Amino acid sequence: MKFKDILKLGLKNLKKRKGRTFLTSLAIAIGTMLVVTMVGLGTTGEKYILDQVKEHSNIKKIDVSTTKYVSLEEMEEVEDYNKFFKENFKKIDKNSIEKFKNINNVENVTASVTSPFSSIKIDNKSYNNKKFTRALGYDLDYSIFTKSDIDAIKVKDKNFKPLIAGRSIKKSDKNVIMISETILKQMGIKDYKNIIGKNLTMTLNKSDTGMKLSPLSEDLRIIGVTNSKIDVYSGKLLIPLDIASKFRGYSKFEKNSFKTKGFDLVSVYAKNTDDVSSISKKIKSLDYSYNSSEDFAKQISHIFSTIKTILASLGVIVLIVAALGIINTMIMSIYERIKSIGIMRSIGASRKNIKELFIVESSMLGLFGGVMGLIFSLINSKIIEIALNMFLKSKSTGSDPVTKIAFYLPSWLTLGSLIFAIVLAILSGLYPSSKASKLDVIECLNSK
Structure with a gap:
């Protein structure tokens, strides 16, 4: 079987079980959304504070104590x-x-x-x-x-x-x-x-x-x-x-x-x-002793690196739980499609083809979930951005103009989260795909 045929068949199988596909992808989406939103929130806070430091201080200046x-x-x-x-x-x-x-x-x-x-x-x-x-x-x-x-x-x-x-x-x-x-x-x-x-x-x-x-x-x-x-x-x-x-x-x-x-x-x-x-x-x-904006910026970056790691961990935990959901979905799919697996093997499909089919399906679940997660993250970022700016405006004394916060989602974060979701889904599909490829053809054909 060509990869193109495996891809088409994988999409067809996922479409047959739309509800299960959506719910499994949704779990991946929630995890991705948490990673992107939480890390994005930390990155936004870090960028805002560092921008304020640069705006209100001279970065070439070193104060000696x-x-x-x-x-x-x-x-x-x-x-x-x-x-x-x-x-x-x-x-x-x-x-x-x-x-x-x-x-x-x-x-x-x-x-x-x-x-x-x-x-x-x-x-x-x-x-x-x-x-x-x-x-x-x-x-x-x-x-x-x-x-x-x-x-x-x-x-x-x-x-x-x-x-x-x-x-x-x-x-x-x-x-x-x-x-x-x-x-x-x-x-x-x-x-x-x-x-x-x-x-x-x-x-x-x-x-x-x-x-x-x-x-x-x-x-x-x-x-x-x-x-x-x-x-x-x-x-x-x-x-x-x-x-x-x-x-x-x-x-x-x-x-x-x-x-x-x-x-x-x-x-x-x-x-x-x-x-x-x-x-x-x-x-x-x-x-x-001395202090400078550069030192302060390094301290801020170090603090926010820790915060972002903690926040990202929450999303990663949800993604791992979602990965277990993918494994469960794929194993259930094996038992539901055991006869079709036997037919595919009898007409020439190799063990490798069967393995590739299940890996493709699991990677698609990761892709759908990752994309949904990014869409949710963009919606969240706008809501958080509006809320933060409203909060800053309410706390402003009116003597100085309020610097607006723009929620910052770096490209490495969005692309990295999508790739991580797909890779995690692929890894989740390795065991079910291996199990499916090892099924005996005769037993599969004789199954009810």
Whole structure:
């Protein structure tokens, strides 16, 4: 018998038992649907989070911490973080920064001191710092706005400029401040150009531990208004380094805070994304902890790989149960068609032909089930996509546009699931096909 004839005969046999064929294929379809939907859900979540990381961070940026290098595994075992950071503190001074700057393929370095404040006041309008916003005092030997940060934002906004009014801080400036449009909006100030040159009073009246202090105030002259889109990189209030050090020292009861603690926010920028890994290793060799979007992305991918494996396992279990259904269906089919098997053998069909016939039938069950499963998965993906976007919209505050989720079904997943369903069906048909091919012709013909 030719393969074409076996294929036609296999289809004819399955059509004769439409109900059984449909139910057996449906079991395969449910398993396939679970694999595709569950893994697709995990892949969608992973892609969405990684896209958000890329959108809201600079992938060339490496943040260096003021702690000795500690692995993630060691960090997970830490119980008292205050004690840990105190025992593992490692100062970052100008000498350290120069070492970072001299690492191969480093494009830029920024170094700043975070300064707490309780409130700021412009004319009769004030902003009470209830969100723990910190002012940043930059060392002007290094950049404030790096080309890398600006380019990262320009991917989404080609016309982006870091300053929307005024100018940046110069080394010769004393008692000046650059303020973000974010804070000005919250203060009800919309005329940004008009506030350039105005006086701003920054006040601190409590320590880092929350203890009330006699107010420390500083009068600063507004020289620039920064674009809110760069807040994530440079902060909402930018002040000279000496002012930031003074406020930080006051909150920590350390008069010479900068001398003893150094910088507390240092970022190293790679020339290319491919250089991030090698620069990170060099920072590690200098015994400093660090984090980057690349490391975060790897952690996210690792977590979601585990999640996807667990989710896929649920579908695979259902597929295995469905495979047992195929074996049962094929064995039942043997006993129902025992006489026709004998007739086929008597007119020239070989044992191999009989075996091929049952394998073809089982593979078709896998194909029908796999295709149905993919159709169900596409329907599910649209329903889940709509539900997720409705949920995100309901949780949105309205201040930022909601990034829509598009359910992601990679081609390797859909094609791989279909092939897996077919292969599993073929394997399920091996035992019944072997059993059918070994039947005695005379016994088959004499059967009732």
